[in-house]
Amino acid sequence: MVMGRPRSFDRDKALDEAMEVFWRHGYDGASLAMLTKAMGIKAPSLYAAFGSKEGLLKAALDRYALRRSEHMRYVLAGATARDVAERFLSSIAESHTDPANPPGCLLVQGGLACGAGSENIPFELASRRAESETELLGRFIQAKADGDLPEDADPAALARFLSTVASGMGVIASSGANREALREVARVSLGAFARSGRD
Amino acid sequence: MVMGRPRSFDRDKALDEAMEVFWRHGYDGASLAMLTKAMGIKAPSLYAAFGSKEGLLKAALDRYALRRSEHMRYVLAGATARDVAERFLSSIAESHTDPANPPGCLLVQGGLACGAGSENIPFELASRRAESETELLGRFIQAKADGDLPEDADPAALARFLSTVASGMGVIASSGANREALREVARVSLGAFARSGRD
């Protein structure tokens, strides 16, 4: 057991609150005042636990990745490539409009562009977005080996397409598109997917 | 002719520089210091000409819309709905990776989420994004009347799909996707588009 005064706040609970602030306001837009208020702690506690504002974001992103990994496990378990794509887009339509969270995707809302001193934040977010695309790619390569995708299909292009649509859904969700609208986008996107290897 | 001391800078030239700063750093990330330096003017001149930082952004957005309107005129002149979609996505693949500009789309990079005091910026950008979707919608309704789209096609869903893919392309372009990658996304998306009315 560790010595010293025990921390008086729940680290994960505090991270959830921080996550929501970053999600709603972006990295630059999320001030320390907002963050500490939402987390219910004072600045020195925050810095002791997470090192810096950027460290806090990364911790929140780790936690976000934890949530997403459950979704992705379900998605990748789809029987066919088409099934995987459908699960992927559907789960995004739901999660990006889940009233329990701010609309859209933290990895998009967090900050595509940042100010001086936060230049690496967009890179950080981009590399996290790339993770699920890589998972899809692996699954589609497998699907092709299974004969589940046609010979001339391009797994990388398909994975990138789905990842791009997912980011786009994040954008429109954050500007107010509702769940049904996202489902419609998913449906149209799947049409594109089915034809993928045939022209 | 107007009286008084004439302004010593070119308004449009200055707006182009401001546009680039907003594009690269987002609204919150673009500081007055960055903006005035890039524009080659001092703060009071900026405020005299544009009223506020937000006013400057809107003027830059107007100028951005001017550029885009030329593209959209070409896009909407496509002979068929499919042709329009192809022109739309192709022109975006090119413009979002034009080395003369920051990568991606100003309307996406500008700020999906903002801090306290800039809450209306995301709305402003969203409403500008909605404009081209509305133009596509009008064109697809026409296409349906022309018998160019099947009876059961949903023009609104198609327009939203294209608009969503465009936003997604903005996201991936801003994180380093190159022109060829965007073209591939456009190609796969068109496959989905062609099937749109058939399931």
Next chain:
DNA sequence: AGACTTATCTACCACTCGTTATAAAAGTTG
């Protein structure tokens, strides 16, 4: 109990933010 270790609080740091008052400069008009 007392030594030790870590967390928390108050208060503050230097700095940057967007914005503006003031006055000098540069033109046009009579």
Next chain:
DNA sequence: CAACTTTTATAACGAGTGGTAGATAAGTCT
């Protein structure tokens, strides 16, 4: 030229930024 109008540059405003000393509180260890 002098009166007038507008833009320019200097310099500063109050508020807020991310981050941190220093002291105190709250635990565990011997």
